[in-house]
Amino acid sequence: NAGVTQTPKFRILKIGQSMTLQCTQDMNHNYMYWYRQDPGMGLKLIYYSVGAGITDKGEVPNGYNVSRSTTEDFPLRLELAAPSQTSVYFCASHQGPEAFFGQGTRLTVV
């Protein structure tokens, strides 16, 4: 099992550009999550999904969109990148209390 895989690992965007952060898991978990982590801070929940076709907003959803067409994939979309979205993004999946995290995507918006 590869666990949770995120791509890309690093990305620099210009203000106003768009991009999709990819996340896939091979553990057949129903629950998947997107978090962002700002320097020196804990993780904040952006969006989550309890199964294919179902998504819900987390604590900080503004400026992001998600979709969940399959159990394995949970992409995060930034439509109009802003400097405030400079952060490290983590995707996670879990079935019980233990969450499995990807390695993260470091995004810089300039």
Added chain:
Amino acid sequence: GESVGLHLPTLSVQEGDNSIINCAYSNSASDYFIWYKQESGKGPQFIIDIRSNMDKRQGQRVTVLLNKTVKHLSLQIAATQPGDSAVYFCAERGGADGLTFGKGTHLIIQP
């Protein structure tokens, strides 16, 4: 705002000593409290969890204590090793809507 937080941003301990990392929470409805370890450049890694109806849970070299009276959670690491150096986050989970994380404590191991 955050419902889970940590008391100290940095904790420095001697190699071989025991480490105690503390956390205060405010949401009494959470089902689980979890400790994560995050090494530089990596995603958080699950260490140990405790259900809200328990007071103590032990793992390999780690113990989590939950005091619901004062809403306090702690992680004890026995015989701290250089590989324990990381940022430790407490988190709580109340349902399907993800984890609420605290800010983290950076554990530094002195040789």
